[in-house]
Amino acid sequence: MPHSDRRAFLKFLAAGSVMSSAGLAPNLGFGQSSPHVVIIGGGTGGATAAKYLKMGDETIRVTVIEANQIYRRCYGSNEVLTGYIDIEDIAITYDALQGKYGVEFIFDTVMEVDPQTRLITLKTGGKVTYDRLIVSPGIDFIWDGVEGYSEDVAQNAMPHSWKAGEQTLLLKRQIDAMPDNGTMIIVPPVNPYRCPPGPYERASLMSEMFQKIKPKAKILILDPKDGFAKDKPFMLGWNRLYDFQIPESKMDGMPEDINTYDQPGMIEWISGSAGGKVEAVDASAMTVTTEFGDTFHGDVINFIPAQKAAKLAFDMDLVDGNWCPINHLTMESTRHANIHVIGDSCVADVMPKSGYSANTQAKVVAAQILHLLREEEPEEPTWSNVCFSRVSSEYGVSVGGIYRLDHESGKIISTKGAGGVSPLDASHQFNRLEALYQEAWMENFVADSFG
Helix, strand or coil, rough: CCHHHHHHHHHHHHCCCCCEEECCCCCCCCCCCEEEEEEEEEHHHHHHHHHHHHHHCCCEEEEEEEECEECCCCCEEEEEECCCHHHHHEEEECCCCCCCCCCCCECCCCCEEEECCEEEEEEECCECCCEEEEECEEEEEECCCCEEECHHHHCCCCCCCCCCCCHHHHHHHHHHHHCCEEEEEEEECCCCCEEHHHHHHHHHHHHHHHHHHHHHCCEEEEEHHHHHHHHHHHHHHHHHCCCCCCHHCCCCCCCCCCCCCCCCEEEEEECCHHHHHHHEECCCEEEECCCCCCEEECEEECCCCCCEEEEEHHHEEEEECCCEEECCCCCECCCCCCCCCCHHEEECCCCCCCCHHHHHHHHHHHHHHHHHHHCCCCCEEEEEEEEEEECCCCCCEEEEEEEEEEECCCCCEEEECCHHHHHHCCCCHHHHHHHHHHHHHHHHHHHHHCC
């Protein structure tokens, strides 16, 4: 895709223009007995679904059940680690959804869901019934996947910082206390996981900060994978900004003016096949050991464990393996009728597990539920994803895509010719614009979901 066309395409996505070809139906009303749609989970997916259901038909009763009255978004939390923003800057209330759209909220914890009677039991003892249920519970971690790692280790020594809040603050305190010549080890998870570019944006922004306040610091990425989302654009940026030596396996398509270095720069990335897969950790010694038997010491170790659907999805019998299978036409669970699963927990095939994906899945499910409640045929869905990441405050990279339903396989597939990643031959001005777009994308995305 030409640079100018791709730039326009990404700006189009960042503005929230693509939601679904299953457009929201006009307000038709349901007489005296309005249907009740309940949403479990008030994150990006749940909040967006609630908003778009009410926008589609204000007569529908929509209730969100959420444990926390304040939502702290994960996207943007890397900037809390650098001190560019404060933890409260990623805090979001539900005031607009309640006041502007009339969404009801119950701040409680779901203990049980009976899909036969459509009855939800809450921790406080309350009962809630539904006509249709949307579950957007997010992710949980596989704590026993690596020897020596555990939830206790994450809470005290090697934080994942993959759920915004106390984990973010713990990792920030460790980074701030790291010696000027210290080493920060980042261990990304295996696929699939929430926010595929996240660990690499984290390494980027940490490097930019370290250049200013800890210029002798090093970042070592021990990766179980041989590639990652936007890997070549990230690595090109690292090469230009942080003296990163691009591995031979990633040289295809790189511009001729890349830099070469005799020694590792501030960032070093070891792929899985080159010995980057971590098989054991020692929290007391602050070391990690790879499958090749190499042991590395870190002053800070950001260990991000493998992931699975949230515990609630398992409790509700919505999973097959680690994730929730769905009918992609309606996002309805294949295990229980009248329950729809969106966001990180669902099996969405080629769609990444991202906040933006959850946002577009929520718009699709809102449109389809309106049709189902009226006993109408669901419409043809489309989905989108776009993600801007910063390699530095003035150097951005992006990825975007449009997805459609392949009826023959029943899977979500990429739309040919739509989207892609930042071009490797982009100008400095193009990369700077993408860094600027990141901020606008974030603001529009949050407003579309919660405002």
